[in-house]
Structures are given as structure tokens and as C-alpha cells.
Amino acid sequence: MSKEVKPDSISLCPLSAAAALEQELLCIFGTGDLGRSLGQRLLQTGYRVVYGSRRPHSCGLLPQGAQVRSHAAAAEPASLVFICIHREHYDFLETLAPHFKGKVLVDVSNNLKKNLYPEANAEYLQRLIPGAHVVKGFNTLSAWALQNGPSDANRQVYLCGNSAEAKEAVAEVATKLGFTVLDKGSLSSARELEDFPLQLFPEWRLPLRLAFGLTVFFFFYLLIRTVVSAYVEQGKDISFRIMASLANKVFPIVSLIMLSLCYLPGVIAAFLQLYRGTKYKRFPDWLDRWMLCRKQLGLLALGFASLHVLYTLIIPIRHVTGANHLILLPSIRLNHTIPFDTTMAWRTDSYYAMGILGFGLYLLLGITSLPSVSNALSWREFSFIQSKLGYLTLFICTFHTYLYGWDKFLWVSGYTWYTPPGYMLSLVLPSAVMLLKLLLVLPCVDRSLTRIRQGWERSDPEDDSKNSLLT
Amino acid sequence: MSKEVKPDSISLCPLSAAAALEQELLCIFGTGDLGRSLGQRLLQTGYRVVYGSRRPHSCGLLPQGAQVRSHAAAAEPASLVFICIHREHYDFLETLAPHFKGKVLVDVSNNLKKNLYPEANAEYLQRLIPGAHVVKGFNTLSAWALQNGPSDANRQVYLCGNSAEAKEAVAEVATKLGFTVLDKGSLSSARELEDFPLQLFPEWRLPLRLAFGLTVFFFFYLLIRTVVSAYVEQGKDISFRIMASLANKVFPIVSLIMLSLCYLPGVIAAFLQLYRGTKYKRFPDWLDRWMLCRKQLGLLALGFASLHVLYTLIIPIRHVTGANHLILLPSIRLNHTIPFDTTMAWRTDSYYAMGILGFGLYLLLGITSLPSVSNALSWREFSFIQSKLGYLTLFICTFHTYLYGWDKFLWVSGYTWYTPPGYMLSLVLPSAVMLLKLLLVLPCVDRSLTRIRQGWERSDPEDDSKNSLLT
């Protein structure tokens, strides 16, 4: 209710008529998917919409309530024009330059590839029509998001432009549509905004490459140790093992290594802070990048662990339903009545129990990193789960692998061609991470680290008392 | 606080007093769950709230800070009244009509069933009190959502009403409460808004019916082929197989068919666009409806696939722990020392490996369709996962089924009563979808399709250059 409304019962009726007239008129050039969705959303929010079209009388399905005119006629009454046209067709806009004088043009366009043109679309548009105030914006939204209204990650609209006033006018429309506006500065940021929707999982690239590299390495390492060595030394063809047995060795190894790579950068950062005696120095770039992709590393590790679980659970089916492996079993089962060994029973059952508990915790970590779940957690709860439960998961999974090894560490026969089995290699990194973490939680080390993280600096002894700043 | 405020200590104190007086007073009729939650939320946001009640002195627990008066006394000072009463009790409001003159009445009511009354509650209210400005709204929110503030899907408040000014007043309150407002037009949309909270999974209905139909068909098809035929031809009662073996045949078949039904409409739409030479013609209704329920089809397919995985993993337990099946096994295991067949080993292990990978990708597709995850993806990332990874999943799952069949396609004995086994039937649709998709990605076809999807139209040759509009 606006401030003019004083005598309620009288003012409402005429005002409601006036309000209908007052609705701002916006113009949209382009009747493609994006133009239509944008128009529909604007109409729903209470704006009036006029489309500019080459062929005002045959331009397909437009949202109900919108008008269609020729480009010039459509731009005339509106002070804000959305340009929902492909860049290739911008040239015809130049002829309309006089109509655009002093108006705000919102460049909504995207390109199909990065670096397709020497300058950003919005900069090109500004060059074509110097008299208008070009604002780049809304281009990170899909037609779908525009039609259905903002949702979680589609809530933000990025704007950039040289005129603060023009940006404010666009920001007001975006806010009314329910979006949150983020000003990215002058029109020179337009390229950045135009590249944004072309990105494909930028934060997953490094972890995926790492996972791929590790998988390939361990695959060939184990291929040589098992299949090739069996063929060379005994002449047996056990190549079929590639599909299941070998995969079920590679996956848990990669999973454990990647899980420990999640926690290694945190440990390194802590030692770096201890060494430097301050938290106000920047970490080296590689460490920053590494720390930013910990979540992705962890999720990939969870994926490999899940495959390991499925492969493991499928083992007995292969034995029971396929006839091919069974020839090996009866001899074991019937002839040797192995004396029952309680220690081995403890070991086997502990091995499986640790595997199950480790996987359960792994899953818990995965679930809490779902956006909606992690958003519902307070910062302290999130860090409790990701750090305390994370290290517990790492410990249990490492222990699970040690139990797998058991006394085989000492068996000479396991070291085919003088190479250690894969699971031994996989134990190096997690053991190191846990050892370093153990050092960090020693009371004396922990105390120094806590002080540093609260802002204390070793290098500045004369002014300690006021040095602490909120973490 | 703006910079004009210079003599701070002076201006602030009177202003803060003024601000307290300035808080708008809203009235709520009805002290039920919804009325209370609404009042509590309004109070938290800074409004003053007065309840109108039949018995102002005994109306249970109301939010702290709210006043309670008789209906007439409560409505008097407020310009906006929320009607949180069941429609059956609206008649007493008629007596208050003079008090409501020119005020905004927000009808928050819902009905227990659709079409219970000839006119919408809000229209009925408007008829009772013609002098007031009735706005329908807030009824799609639960008391819980009102109390706890807006969250994802509960963020939107739908409004409709005949007075634009009244709607704006209500929209302002809703916006202050943190909701996003969507104007649904005049009061004649009230029925639509009132039916909204009564819907029960409307978008799941078609996929669920399809899943049910497919399940029933394949259940009886396989029942006849296995259980009935075994009873008729050999007199054996293997009806117990219904619970596990038969289910484990039906579920993967239905899952694969439904997965391919996810991708079939997209392929059909592409061919339709190619045939028509434009993307600006509407798809037939059945195709539109089909495309809108692809997500639900996929999630149901994932559900069936999960059941298939669990049933498969349970097989060896049934063999090992239950004594009933075991009589069959020893003979296989001991007497026949089957010569080891590497090809068959490859086939079996590949079969299982494909199943595991297919299920892993299936799960990935399911996870990315969680609202919070899909919202965090850019449009390009989402379409990469749902289309590229989706087709990969379909391919792997189909390949898994072909490996299951292997050379059984040619065995005459498999065709009991001249009917093909179930898995053969399940292969028809996915094979067709992949074949059609293969045609679409042929370079020449792909090029035409891309041009059409960028706005090019074959039917309009004289004006090609300007025809492309933003996709």
C-alpha cells in the first residue's frame, strides 16, 4: 500500500484503476524461447510487455497479454528494452539507434563457444548504439529458470554496465522478478558474464583428471602384476579377470587414495600456518586450488567406494550362478576340513564390519554435502561432520585395508616381480595423513594452531594483545 | 541509515519511538493453526497483529504480542484482514459488512475436496461483502511454512483478486514475510488456487500408471511362461518363484523400458522438428505431456533398477542360508568338472560389470535430479548429464541385457509356448531409441537440427538471415 493512500475507503477504488494504468511497459526484441519466457514472467509479475518483431503478425506463440509491434514501434514507449537476439543479427539494431537514444538496453545474449568474437556481445552492442545505456544481464539464466521463477542456484542475476542508473533500473526489474542481483562492475566484465554459462564443471576438472590418472596407473600396474605375470610365468590366460576382479582391486585403491587427498591439503595448510606463525599470509596457489576441490575429490572417492561395494557384493553371484569358477571351489570345500581358527574368524569378520561401517560413514559424508543438506547445517555442524567424521571414515577405511593385508605384508610370494601388491601402495598416503593429523592434535601443537587461527601472529611480538581478529 | 542523519543522538530516539508507532496493524479472523502461525510470523516481521474472535477472552494460545478483540473491534483499525476461517462459517461475516467497507480481505481458506461448492470460497466471500476488496492468497502455504518462513518450493505466494491496489497491498505483506509473489489475475482464478493444495502428485500420475501397467503385463506374461507352463507340462509347482525369481525378471524389464521411454520423446521431437523444418510449431499435446514427465519416468525406472539390484544381490543368500534350493546345487558343483571357458568368463564378468556401471550411472542421474543438485548446475551442465550421461546409461543397460541373452537368442528351447523370453521384449524399445539417436547424431542430420534449434526456419527462405532468434 503506497504512501498516498490516506482515506482508505475512498482512495482504493480509483487507485486500483490508476494502478492498472501505471504498470511499467517493457520491450523485448526477439520472440525466441528466452524472449517468450522472459515476457511471460514479466507479465506474471505485473509488467506490461511489448514484443518487437520483424513480422509482427506471424511470430508464433507469444505469452497471453503481450503486444507485438514492429521493432521501432515497440521500442518507442518503453524505456527499457531486452535484446534477446543472436549476436549475428545485431547489425539491424544500428538502424534503430535513434529510437534507442537514452534508453536502457539489456543484452541477454550468449554465444555458442568461448572467444568466438574479439569483443563481448554487450560491448559490441554498445559500440553499435553509443547513445543507449547497455547493461549485460540475465544471460546466466535459462529460459526454464525465467519461466518458472528463481530457485536455489538460479536465484542470482549478474549485471554489468557503465551507467549506474541503468543498472539500477535493470536491478529493480530483476528484484521484482524475485532474483537477487549481483553487480559485476562496468561493461568490461561482459565477457566474463558471457563465458559463465559455457562452463562445464570447472571445479570438477582437476579431481576428474586425478581420478582418471590414478585409475589408469593402478589398472596397468595390477594388469602386469596379475594377468601378464600369470601368462608369462604359467602360461595361463586369466584376462577375463579384467572386468571384475581387477576392477574391484583398482576401485578401492583409488577411492582410499582420493579420500586421503581430501584431508592432506588441510594438514599441509595447518603445518604451513604453524611454520609461518600467522594465518594472514596467502597459501600458495596450488594449495588454494587443491583445498577448493576437496568436496569434488571426496564425492569421486565415494563413487569409487560404491563401485567397490557393488563389485564385492556381486562376487558370490558370479560363483554361484556362473559355472565357470566353480571348479575351484569343491576341492577347497570338501577335502580340506580346515581346523577352525578363531583369530582368522575375528579378522575376517572385522574386515567386513570395518568395510561396512566405513562405507556407511562415507555415505553420510556424501549426503551431508548435498547442497540442501549442507545449507541446513550450521557452520559448526558442517565442520564437525566434514572434519571429525571425515577423519573417522579415513581411519576406518584404512584399518579395513590393513585388515585385508593382515599378515600378507610379510609373504614373499605376494611380491610378484618384486612389486608390492596394489593395496600396500594405497596405504602409504592415508597412513601419512593420519600420522600428520595425529601430530597436529597433540595438545601443545593444537594450542599454538588454535591461537594462530584466532589471529595471533608470531612475527609481531610488540603488539600481541590487539592482534587477534575474529575468525 | 543514510548520511543526511547528522545530529544522530537527537534524531534517532524520537524516530525509534515513531517507528514503533508506525508499524502497520493487521487483523486476523480465526485463531486456528493457520491463523496463529500467520500471526506469529507477522509479529516476527514487525507488524502489529490483532485477532478477531467470537470469544476474545478464551481462545487458547495466541502468539505473544498479539491483541484479541471481538470481530468488529478487531477489523476497525486495520485496513487488511486475513480471513482464516472455514468457508462454512463465512455467513456471520455478512453481518460485519459495514466494517469491511473499502478494506482488503485476504481469503486464506481451503476446502477438503475439489468441487465441494459451486463457486470458489473467495468469490463467495466477495459476494457476501461486495464493499470489500477480496484477495485470494496464502492458501497454498501450510501452517508450518508460515511459521518457519519460506523455503524452496514454499517460497511462492499466489494471489488473485479484482483490485490491483488491494493485491499490491497483500503482495507487500507477503514480500516482507520473505515470500515471492505471483499474480494469478482476477478473482475468477480463485478456484484454481483453491484446488492447488488438494493435488496429489499430478505429474506422477501418468508415469505411475505406465509403470503399473508394464509391471502387471510382464508379471502375467512371465507367470504363464514359467510357473504355469512348468505346472502344465511337467506338473511341478514352482509357484514360490513368484516372490523372488519372477520379481527379479519383471523389475529389470520394466526399468529398461521406462528408461528408454525417457529418451524416446526427445528423439521423436527432434525428428518432428526436422520434418517440419522449424522449431516454432507446437508439439502435439501427447508429446508435450510425455516430455514433461520424463523426470518422473526416469526416477521410477531408477526405483525398479534398485529393486533389481537388491533382488540380484540376495540370490546367493537364498542359496546359502535357505536349505530349500540347495539340493540342486551339489550335483552341478561336484560331478561335472566343466572345462574352463575363457569366453564365457569374459561374458559373465562383463555382464556383471556392465550391470554395476549402468546402475552407478543410473544413480548419478537420480542424484542430479534432486532439486538442490539440479539447481546448483548451470543449464549446460544439467543438459550434459541428463542427455550425454543418460544415453550412456541407456547404452550400458541395454548392452547388459544383450550380454544376459548372449547366445540364448537362437535357442529354440527358450521360446516356451512360442513366446519369446521377457528380456527380448524389453530390448525392442531401447534398441530402437538408440538407433534413432544414432541417426540424429550423423553429422549432416545434426547440422540441420542445430540450425533449426537456433531459430532457422526452412519454410521462410526469403528472410533467412534475420530469422535466428536466441535459443
Add this chain to the structure above:
Amino acid sequence: MSKEVKPDSISLCPLSAAAALEQELLCIFGTGDLGRSLGQRLLQTGYRVVYGSRRPHSCGLLPQGAQVRSHAAAAEPASLVFICIHREHYDFLETLAPHFKGKVLVDVSNNLKKNLYPEANAEYLQRLIPGAHVVKGFNTLSAWALQNGPSDANRQVYLCGNSAEAKEAVAEVATKLGFTVLDKGSLSSARELEDFPLQLFPEWRLPLRLAFGLTVFFFFYLLIRTVVSAYVEQGKDISFRIMASLANKVFPIVSLIMLSLCYLPGVIAAFLQLYRGTKYKRFPDWLDRWMLCRKQLGLLALGFASLHVLYTLIIPIRHVTGANHLILLPSIRLNHTIPFDTTMAWRTDSYYAMGILGFGLYLLLGITSLPSVSNALSWREFSFIQSKLGYLTLFICTFHTYLYGWDKFLWVSGYTWYTPPGYMLSLVLPSAVMLLKLLLVLPCVDRSLTRIRQGWERSDPEDDSKNSLLT
């Protein structure tokens, strides 16, 4: 763009210059993580930011565009100062008191522990600088949330303070940053706000304790019944069973009991409403608390059920790959050619099928309680899943357990040391819950309950017709 702008080309240019000058200047004390993130976000939203620092020339990396000055010089031009300093260093602020006269101070600080100080940080600050208007706020946000903008649960900013005007000024900033503001009253609520980020899963505490208690009880109960009794009576050491077999008995028992504890309070509440004849009386505190942690009870139950599934699926692997159990198997398998029993086959397969379906429904319940999924459901859909499907899950899981028992209920040999097996104990509560629920859905009882839930009250017979209020 507002309607007053008529001569566009003229007004825009000077206005855009004016707009740049108009941007409000905010001051931040403290250059720690929180101070930097807050500053960066403020700058992005269009504010100008000046940092107050002890050492304006050496205070590390600050967001681009921010100025740094001495504390006094920084506070001078701003009317709003964010205090991002640890409470221990507040004393130096007292010397700046004259500079703060009439200004708004936002206390953003948190403590490391609850009850560390006798008064809240914000109250202490107000006492130090009585001339300023202290507002507590923003402290529930992490530096991360400030930097990346609001997301689901991090969307709310809690404020409290004695000056309504000062709170409004802070609320305006928070709203511009995209947060939703919740006023928590006067400065005396500051302690509550400061305790908020220190909470660690408050709503999980009761369910976790319950789960722990039940697990410990059943663990020792079953330990005595199996391991101890075997050792005492037969002198056999089967302690290795603790890791897998025993765990796989404890987990499903606890899971089933906790699932029934999810539904018991709803049933009790219904009977209480029936007994009292009204829904407007408060439930006893214990019932309220119980009902509020149903979701957590259910999720823990799902966790235990998942462990049960994994443990069950691992059984055959232990048999096949570990040699320790196998000595028992051949005798069963080969010597006794047990006559095939169709009834037992039905029972075993139904037992497993019920387990799988129950777990599938369990998972469905878990998925729909993910915040993003449950938010996307209408209230009616949510209640359909959680109530109808919930009871179906409970029924199937209970039936699964009865099938496990089968005819063993009558076997005397099962009652070691006169104690019933664990699964029998686990059946008591779910059976009771389902029996009570069955009573509630009897048509006559259901009718009364529905009337009560719609607002009807038995105790107030003279005024029935107007007694119903919206649910």
C-alpha cells in the same frame, strides 16, 4: 526506471553520476576472515566500505575497492559500524566512544564456548559505549555464507537491539545483501543469538541417545544369549560373531523399534485428542518433544536398516571367500538331500521380498525428507508419503520380521536361559503401534477424530456451529 524520468537522454547521465556519489559508506572494524568476507559482499552489493585497523598500512589482503584507515578516521564518516573483533579486544573501543555517539554498532562476534562470560558480547559492548545503538546480528552466518551470498538455511539474519531505528538500518543492509531478517527483540536476546552458532545438532541429541541406549541394551542381551551361553554351556568360543552376526541382529532390531517410535507419538496424540475432545489443549511437553524429533528417529532407523542390508548381503561372501565357516556347509549340502518344501520356499522368498520392499520404501521415506525434496512437495503430498507410506513401511518391515520368526515362536529350544530371542522383543512395539493405528482408522473413531481436528470441541456444546476454525 521510475515514471518521473521523462526526458531520458538528459536525466540519465547526471543521475548516473549522482548515483555513484550516493552509495552509502559502511565501516568495518576488524580485518579477519569475517570482516573481509562481509566487506567483499557489501562492495559487491554497491556499498562503499572503509576498514578500521590498528595498522592501516599492513593489514593483509582486503577486498578490492575498500579503503583502510585508523579506527577513529574510519568510523567518522559512517553511520553504521560492523564490529568484527573478538570480545577480548573490545576494551580499546571504549576510547573511541566519542566517535560512536549516536551511531549504529553491529556486534557480529561469537564466542568459542557457551557461558564464557557473565553477559552477552553485545550487552558488554553497549555498556562500554552507552552513546551508541548496539545491534546484535549477522553472527549466525559463516564467512563462507557472507562471501557467497545467502543460500537456503543461511538465508536468515537474526537481529536484536534496543533501538528500533538502528535495527531497521541494519535490516535494510541485510535485505540488500539478500538475507531475510528476523527481529528477535531487545538486546537481552543477544545471548540467545550468540549461543546459536555453538549448537551441535540439538534436535538429534534425544534420538541419538535413544539409538545408543537401544543398541547397547540389545548388544549385551544378545551377547549373553549367544556368545556367553555357548561358552558356558558348550565351552565353545564363538566370540568372533560379535563383529558380524551379532551386529546384524542388533541393527535390524534397533531399526524396527525406532521406526515404530516414529509413529507411536502420532497415535498417542490422536488418542489424547479423542479423550480430551478438543485439539486446542496443549500436548504434554514430553509428547511435544517426541513429535519434534520424529524425522531424526526415522533417519537413524534408516541408517540402522542400511547397515542391516549391507551386513546381510555380505553373509555369502564370508562363506565363500573366508574358509572359516565352510566346514559347516558341506555336511548340510551333501549328506541331507532335504525333500523340497514349497511352503518353506514361499516363506523364505517372501521373507526376502518383504525385506527388499520394506527397505525400498524406507529409502523413499528418507529421500523425501531431504530438505530440497520435502520443500518441493505440497503439504498434502508430504503427509501422504510420511503417513500412508510410512505405515506401509512399518507394516512390511514388521511382517518381514514375523516371517523371520515363522514357527520359531513355539520352539522351546529358542528360549535360551528362558529369554526370548531378540527379534521377538523387537516385534512388541511395532505390533502395538499398528494395532492402535487400526483402532484409529475404524470409521466411527476416524469420524470423531476428523471433526476434532477440524476444530470441533466436545466440551463446548452450546456453540458448536461456529467453533470450527481452519486447520
